[in-house]
Amino acid sequence: MRPYVILSAAMTLDGKIATATGSSNISGKKDLERVHELRKECDGIMVGIGTVMEDDPRLTVHKINANPEDNPVRIVVDSKCRTPIDARITNNDAKTIIACANEYKDDFLSSDKYETFKKRGVKFFFSGDERVDLVALMSYLHEEGIEKLMLEGGATLNFSMIKAGLIDEIRICVAPMVVGGANAxxxxxxxxxxxxxxxxxxxxxxxxxxxxxxxxxxxxxxI
Ligand SMILES: NC(=O)c1ccc[n+]([C@@H]2O[C@H](COP(=O)([O-])OP(=O)(O)OC[C@H]3O[C@@H](n4cnc5c(N)ncnc54)[C@H](OP(=O)(O)O)[C@@H]3O)[C@@H](O)[C@H]2O)c1
Incomplete structure (x- = not known):
């Protein structure tokens, strides 16, 4: 069993979700509200470590009226346990799960960073050898009560998830902008x-x- 997965993103007309320098303010005001309504409907919200490093997102419901209990569980896909100690995704606004790979498990579990995260209530799930096993992660999240999961990027995780057949629905905002850039x-x-x-x-x-x-x-x- 796994959660029903909705991939949500905003892109420019030329398919970019960020510029090469990492700028990613794409959605208009109403679209941000739509996305936060969707966050509120979901039990979990997941991003890759690349997005955490680039954007330092909170992944809470804060663009519409909401209570703390409306915040979905936040999940970071982070094989090497690189999530920074001060990453906003690990604050106590909502629960957080960091999914890491087995290769890095022993070193991480004996680190100060692990102790700090543990005190903050952050949970960890280990799967896969050098990279997080996304099928195993989906099964674990379902066991944790996550029936509806929002995937919010980024580009690398989106492809792994769709290739593995783990995305059910895509909701995309296409903004009337063109940025170009082979490295975007x-x-x-x-x-x-x-x-x-x-x-x-x-x-x-x-x-x-x-x-x-x-x-x-x-x-x-x-098919
Ligand atoms: N416009 C939008 O809607 C939107 C939304 C979100 C993000 N973004 C943008 O997307 C960019 C980040 O995208 P990104 O591609 O660099 O990073 P990403 O997709 O957020 O994270 C990718 C990383 O996840 C980790 N990972 C672990 N297991 C994985 C697996 N099985 N498959 C795939 N990845 C796995 C890998 O790092 P490890 O090997 O270290 O674990 C990988 O490099 C940022 O610029 C952000 O602004 C835009």
């Missing part, structure tokens, strides 16, 4: 597929304009 992160990076035949197939189920943005919802077809 796209919606899905990772190693990519070699041919279009291998691509993950989607079905468009909803679309509507929101201020200047366009919101698209796709179901991922498991």
């Amino acid at each position: 992160k796209t919606f899905f990076d990772g190693e990519g597929f070699d041919t279009m035949d291998e691509s993950v197939k989607l079905e468009l189920v909803d679309y509507y304009p929101l201020e200047k943005d366009l919101i698209l919802t796709y179901k991922v077809l498991n």
